[in-house]
Amino acid sequence: MPDYFWEDNQKEGLSFKFRRKPTTKAQCDANWLSIQNRIAGKKQRPIYPMLKPILVAAGFFMLIVLTYFFVNQNFRSTEQYTIVQTGFGAMKRIVLPDSTEVMMNANSTLKIPSVWSDASQREVWIKGEAWFHVQKKIITKQNFIVHTPQTNVEVLGTVFNIKDRREKSVISLEEGSIQLITDKNRVLTKIVPGQVAIVTKDKKMSIATDNHVQFRSSWQFNQYHFEHTSLTEIAEMIQDNYGYHTVIDAKLISTKFLTGDLTAKNIQDFIKVISVAMNVRIEMSGNTIYIYPKQ
Amino acid sequence: MLQDKSNNEQLLKWWIAARDGDVQSFKALHHHLFEGLYAYAFKLLDDETLSNEAVQDLFVKLWVRKEFINTIQQVKPYFYAALRKQILNHFRDLKLKSIKIQLSQQPDIAFSPEDIIVKKESDFILQQKISLLLNQLPKRQKEVIYLRYFENLDPQQIAEIMGINYQSVSNLTQKALHKLRAVKMLSMLISLAFLFQFVKN
Numbered sequence: 373m374p375d376y377f378w379e380d381n382q383k384e385g386l387s388f389k390f391r392r393k394p395t396t397k398a399q400c401d402a403n404w405l406s407i408q409n410r411i412a413g414k415k416q417r418p419i420y421p422m423l424k425p426i427l428v429a430a431g432f433f434m435l436i437v438l439t440y441f442f443v444n445q446n447f448r449s450t451e452q453y454t455i456v457q458t459g460f461g462a463m464k465r466i467v468l469p470d471s472t473e474v475m476m477n478a479n480s481t482l483k484i485p486s487v488w489s490d491a492s493q494r495e496v497w498i499k500g501e502a503w504f505h506v507q508k509k510i511i512t513k514q515n516f517i518v519h520t521p522q523t524n525v526e527v528l529g530t531v532f533n534i535k536d537r538r539e540k541s542v543i544s545l546e547e548g549s550i551q552l553i554t555d556k557n558r559v560l561t562k563i564v565p566g567q568v569a570i571v572t573k574d575k576k577m578s579i580a581t582d583n584h585v586q587f588r589s590s591w592q593f594n595q596y597h598f599e600h601t602s603l604t605e606i607a608e609m610i611q612d613n614y615g616y617h618t619v620i621d622a623k624l625i626s627t628k629f630l631t632g633d634l635t636a637k638n639i640q641d642f643i644k645v646i647s648v649a650m651n652v653r654i655e656m657s658g659n660t661i662y663i664y665p666k667q
Numbered sequence: 668m669l670q671d672k673s674n675n676e677q678l679l680k681w682w683i684a685a686r687d688g689d690v691q692s693f694k695a696l697h698h699h700l701f702e703g704l705y706a707y708a709f710k711l712l713d714d715e716t717l718s719n720e721a722v723q724d725l726f727v728k729l730w731v732r733k734e735f736i737n738t739i740q741q742v743k744p745y746f747y748a749a750l751r752k753q754i755l756n757h758f759r760d761l762k763l764k765s766i767k768i769q770l771s772q773q774p775d776i777a778f779s780p781e782d783i784i785v786k787k788e789s790d791f792i793l794q795q796k797i798s799l800l801l802n803q804l805p806k807r808q809k810e811v812i813y814l815r816y817f818e819n820l821d822p823q824q825i826a827e828i829m830g831i832n833y834q835s836v837s838n839l840t841q842k843a844l845h846k847l848r849a850v851k852m853l854s855m856l857i858s859l860a861f862l863f864q865f866v867k868n
Contacts, residue, residue, distance in 0.1 A: 390816045391784045392706045400701045403719055404694060407726045411690075 456482045458500070460615030461639055463592060470494055470507055472516065475592040477501035477535075478613040493517060501535040501612075503589040506548075523571040526551040526560075533589035537612045539573040544588040552577065587633075594637050603628040603663065606646060610661060614639045617660045624652065624665055678742035686733045697726055700746055703818055707747060710776045710813060711754050721757070725750050744824040747814070751828055776809045778802050782817070800847065808843040811836055 458464045458476045466474040469488035476482055480500025488494070494509075495517040506516045508529025518525040518534060522541035525534065530548025534541065543552065545563050552561045554575045561577060563569050568582045582588070587597030591613075598606070604625060607618035616639065628650050636642035643654045643661065653664045678699065684692035701722065708718035729736070729749065739745045778801040780794035801809065807829075814825045822836040829836070 389784045390782055390813075392702065392817050393709070393781065395702045395705050399705070399719075400698055403701060403705070403722055404697050406719075406723050407697065407730075408690070408694075410723065410727045411730045 452486050454484045454486050456484065461613065468494075468496070470509070470514075470516075472507050473505040475503040475589075477503075477591055479615060495519065498534055499536055501533070501537065501591070503531075503533045503592055505531045508548075520571075522554070522573060522575065523569075523577070524553040526553060535588070538608065541571040542568060542588075543571070544568045544582060544585045546586055546589065595633060595635050596642075597633050598630040600629050600631055602626065603630075603650065603652075606630065607661075607663070610639070610642070614642070615659070616656070618663065619660060620663045621665055624663060628652065675742055679739070682739060682742050685730075686736070693726070693730060696742075700743065703743075704746060704750055707813075707818065708750060708754060710817075711751070712757075713777065717757075721750065721754055725753055728753070741824060741827070744820065744827045747818070747820070747824075748828040748830070775806055776813055778809070797847075804843050804846060808839050811839040812843050812847075815840060 456464060456466060456476065458478050458480050461478050463478060464476045466476065466482065466484075468474060468484065472494070474482060474496070477500060480498065480502055482499075482502060483497035485492070485495065494514050497519045499521065504518065504527075506527050506529050513528070516527045516529075518527070520534060520536040520541040522536065522539070523543075525532070525543055527548065527550045530550055531546040532548075532550060533544045533546070535544075536542075543550070543563065545565050545567055547565055549565075550563050552563065552569055552571065553559075554561075554571060554577060561569065561579070563579065566581055566583065566585050568580045568585065568588070569577060570580070571577045584597060584599070587595075590597055596609075603620060607620055610616055610618055630646075630650055632649065634642075634645045634649065636645055643656070646652070647654045651666050653666050655662045655664070678696065681692040681696040681699075685696060704722050704725070705718055708721040709715070712718050712721065725746070729746075778798040780791060780798045783794045783797045783801075801812065804812065810829065811825060814820045814828060815822070820828070822833055822840065826833045826836045
C-alpha cells in the first residue's frame with residue numbers, strides 16, 4: 373500500500389489503515405477461465421445490432437396493424453356489418469343472433485354487426501321504422517343498444533317501436549324499460565311502458581304518455597291507428613312507407629282529421645280506405661298521389 | 668493520485684480494445700480488477716462461491732453487452748458500480764423468490780479484525796475494537812468507508828458507484844470518521860494501560 377495512504381488516514385485523524393484480503397493468482401486465473409468459457413459460447417458480436425433495422429421495421433408494422441385494429445374497433449367499416457334494407461311498401465322480419473326479433477317497416481335500413489359474441493355489446497343502427505322485441509340476457513346482462521341519428525336507446529330486454537323519420541326519433545315503449553342517451557348532454561332518460569319519447573335533430577327530447585302505445589307498432593300487422601291525425605301526417609306516412617310524393621289541395625290542409633283503425637295491405641288498399649274514411653278524392657299519377665276534396 | 672490517473676488510462680486502453688473484440692485485453696482488465704472486485708463482492712455477499720460468480724457474471728455481461736455501453740470515462744468506478752448494481756439485483760431477486768429468506772434490501776458489509784492494520788503490527792485487541800466500531804456504523808457509512816479506504820477511490824468515484832451525490836458521500840464519510848476518531852483515544856488509553864502495567868511491574 374502506498375505511503376500517501378498512511379498520510380491520508382493520518383490527516384483524517386485515523387490511527388489505523390485498512391487492508392484488503394488478498395486473493396491468490398490461482399483464484400484469479402480460475403475466475404477468468406470460467407469467464408473465458410462462458411464468453412466463448414457467445415458470439416463475438418451480439419445478434420441484436422444486425423437485427424436492429426428488422427426489429428424497428430417489425431415494430432412499425434405491428435404499430436400499423438394495431439392502429440388498424442384500433443381504428444376498426446372504434447369506427448368499424450361497413451364491411452363488418454350486415455345491412456338490411458326494405459323498399460317502399462315492403463316489410464321484413466329479422467331474428468338477430470341473440471334471438472331478438474326485429475320487424476322492419478318499409479323504407480328502412482338496419483345495420484347489424486356481422487360478429488356477435490357474448491363479450492361484445494349488442495348494438496344495431498336503425499334508419500326508418502322498426503319494432504323490436506329484445507331478448508333479455510339474464511346471465512350476461514348485456515345491454516342492447518339501438519342507435520338512431522337522433523339518440524341511442526339502451527335496453528335490457530323489452531318490446532318497443534322506433535320510428536326515425538324526418539329527422540325525428542319517436543320511441544314508444546310497450547314492455548320493460550329503456551334508457552335514452554342523447555349525445556348532447558349524455559343524460560340518461562328512463563322510459564316506462566306507455567310512454568313515448570320524441571327526440572329531434574337538435575337532441576331535444578319530449579316525453580308523452582300514450583294509452584294505446586301498442587297501436588304504434590301495429591303497422592306490422594298492416595293495421596294503422598289514427599287519433600285525430602291530420603291529412604298532412606297521413607301524407608307524410610304515405611311518403612315514408614310507400615315512397616309516393618303527395619300533393620294535398622290547399623282547402624284540405626288543417627281541416628281534415630282522422631280517428632279510427634284501418635287495415636291496408638298495400639298502397640292501393642290504403643288510399644281506398646283513406647278516401648272513404650276522410651271523404652276525399654285520391655288520384656295516383658306515376659309517382660305522385662294527389663288528394664282533392666270530393667265534389 | 669498521479670498513479671491512479673495513469674492507471675485509468677491503461678484500463679481505458681484495455682477496455683477500448685476489449686470492446687473491439689480483443690479477449691486478451693479483456694483478460695488484462697480482469698486480472699487487474701479481480702482482487703478489488705472480488706473483495707468488494709465478498710464484503711457484500713459474505714460467500715466465496717457467490718462472490719466468484721458475481722465477478723464472472725459481471726465480466727460475461729459486460730462482454731456480451733459491450734457494444735451498447737456508452738463511452739466509459741473512469742473504468743474502475745464503472746466496474747464497481749456495475750458489480751454493485753448486479754449484487755443489489757441479486758439480493759432483490761432472492762427476496763422476490765422467497766419471502767421466507769429474510770434479507771434486507773441492501774447488502775451489509777462486515778469488517779473483521781484482519782481488515783485492519785495498526786501501527787503496532789500485533790495489536791489484535793485494537794484491531795478487534797476497531798472492527799467492532801466499524802461494524803456498528805450504519806450500512807451506507809460502512810460502504811463509503813470501505814470504498815474510500817480499502818479501494819482507494821475518491822469521493823466523486825464513490826458517488827458514482829453508489830449512485831448518490833458528492834455531498835452525500837462527504838457527509839457519510841465525515842459522520843463515519845467522527846465516530847472512528849474515538850479509536851485514536853481508545854488506542855491511547857490502551858497504550859496508557861500497558862504503560863501502567865509496565866510501571867507496576
